[in-house]
Amino acid sequence: MSDEIIYCTGISLDGEMLIGGVWTLRDQEGFPLEMAHLVCRDKGWRIDWLEAMADASRQDKCPALMEQIEAFLPSDTVFMLKLGFVSAYRSGKTWEEIVADKRANGRKVDEWAKSFVESTA
Numbered sequence: 478m479s480d481e482i483i484y485c486t487g488i489s490l491d492g493e494m495l496i497g498g499v500w501t502l503r504d505q506e507g508f509p510l511e512m513a514h515l516v517c518r519d520k521g522w523r524i525d526w527l528e529a530m531a532d533a534s535r536q537d538k539c540p541a542l543m544e545q546i547e548a549f550l551p552s553d554t555v556f557m558l559k560l561g562f563v564s565a566y567r568s569g570k571t572w573e574e575i576v577a578d579k580r581a582n583g584r585k586v587d588e589w590a591k592s593f594v595e596s597t598a
Contacts, residue, residue, distance in 0.1 A: 484496070495524070500528075500542055509545075532576050535576065
């Protein structure tokens with residue numbers, strides 16, 4: 478799963494799957510970010526917006542991403558996303574490293590899920 482465009486980046490603190498790759502899906506395939514948000518919401522997942530922002534930043538397209546999500550996310554949510562983004566920027570990691578870390582974390586979740594399924598079968 479983690480070699481595909483859309484992949485799991487981890488699990489939220491309240492147990493929901495975090496989904497990465499939505500910026501790439503939008504940029505390569507034209508799939509709207511709001512639609513990705515609605516699909517994820519309906520499945521009980523959340524978009525990993527930090528991953529999306531880092532992914533878009535690799536091509537200097539984060540302002541375009543922000544303009545789109547500001548149209549459908551509440552302003553307080555957007556503000557918190559921006560704070561998280563600044564924190565990630567200050568960590569010293571490159572955008573490429575942040576996305577790579579998210580993919581690696583997704584692989585760990587995939588491995589855990591496979592081992593969990595096998596142990597309960």
